[in-house]
Amino acid sequence: MKKVDCEIIQDLLPLYIDNICSEKSKELINIHICSCDECLRDLNIMRESMFLIDPHTNSDNNSEIDILKKIKSSLLKKNIKLVAISCIFITIVFVLLGLYIFKHEDVILYKDVSIKIDEFGPEKNIIYTGPANNLVKSTEKTIKETDDTIYQSINLWLTKTPYTTFTKPTLKNYSVFTLNDYVDSVDVEHPDTKKVYKPVEIYYTDGISGERHLLWKDKTF
């Protein structure tokens, strides 16, 4: 009879340790282990082994969780790095593209424009019809210098950018420029030299060292 009791008690011991058996079973086990050294010993062994297994299992789980966390965090760091590098790369591409579209200048050639100089009083106006332009550029060369006047030969040309070409690809643009807006000190006294700069000839050139096309000449000079 005792043998059978012990078997039942041993079956119940894991539940007893986990505290999930009924109050009645608990009481039964308590009474039994008071009088049965064998079951008490088994209970203690079971308890010890469970305490030994539990922390061990936990630490295994913990180290697995730690490894997963480390992998996740390193993947996150890699992703952040990748996103940052992509952002920098895209920004550089956009800046270069913007610089090219807005700043890359091509000379508008004489053959593609209709340009003439009209004199309205002392002012010289450039009447231009041609591709949408970005800038008017010029170089000046002194031909003759007197006490109060510097006579100049002026080269000017217009430039276009991909932006002006894209926005107005086919439209011929009519503009009037006043020479004084683009060439320093034309017909007015220069603050440093105290001399008047007088253009005596104006050329349209295909760029800084391109072919020159005479637009206007001072016939009295």
Ligand SMILES: [Zn+2]
């Ligand atoms: Zn027993």
